[in-house]
Every structure is written in structure tokens, then in C-alpha cells.
Amino acid sequence: MAIIELYTSPLCGYCHAAKRLLDAKGATFVEVDLSRSPERRSEMQTRANGRHTVPQIFIDDVHIGGCDELYALDRSGKLAPMLVP
Template identity: 65%
Template sequence: MKTIEIYTTPFCGFCTAAKRLLTQKGAAFTEFDVAAKPDLRREMTDRANGGRTVPQIFIGGTHVGGCDDLYALEQSGKLDPMLAD
């Protein structure tokens, strides 16, 4: 599987839902808590082309977007191919 990075904050329901879907897919991911480290929030915003809400998800270096975007990929059948090597 490709490298997956997800920027989150604690107690974020959308973050939890996104992580749950990735876990169900057997996809390992690296989580970055932007609440704990303000520098990570700036990094996230830069990488996400100004996206300031969490989660912000990257698969293989490609910006996927947030939780709704991740679930839209799943429903359209595009998530599994995106996760595959």
C-alpha cells in the first residue's frame, strides 16, 4: 500500500471516521496531531492548498481532501485502486 498521511485533532468525529475507514481497508497511516504542534497545522495548510479543516488526507503524496472526500472515493470504487501499490 501507498504511504498515507492524515492530519487530525483530538476529539474530531470526521477524523475518527476517516481513520476507521482506512483501518477497515487494512491501510496503515501516519497521523499528525495538528493541535499539539502548530507547525504541523501550517504544514498541513500548505500541503492542502489552503485547506484548514481536519482531517486532511494524503495518499501516496496526493491530496485526497477530508473525510467526505475519502468516503466519496470509497463509494465510487476509486479508493482501493488508489491505496494499491
């Protein structure tokens, strides 16, 4: 299975939508809640080329972007192949 990482915050509707899609795909992911680990925000911004909004999603260390980009990958049929090794 792919290594999926999400940087999130608890009140973010887009974060919840991204997690719902990944759950529906049966994907396992690691969630970094920035409200509980604010010191990791700079790590997220570095990895996401300066983007500061959540969610920021990485699959196998490749920056996917946010929720809109994740859903676009799914609609185009490109997400499912990324989730399997």
C-alpha cells in the same frame, strides 16, 4: 502499500471516521495530531491548498481532501486501487 498521511485533531469526529474507514480497509497511515504538533498546521495548509479544517488526507502525496472526499472515493470504487502500489 501506499503512503497515507492524515492531519487530525483528537476531538474531531470526521477524523475518527476517516481513520475507521482506513482501518477497515487494512491501510496503514501516518497521523499528524495537530493538537500535539501545532507547528505543522502551516505545513498542512500549504499542502492542502489553503484548507484549514481537519482531517486533511494525502495518499502517495496526492491531496484527497477531507473525510467526505475519502468516503466518496470509497463509494465510487476508486479508493481501493489507490491503497495498493
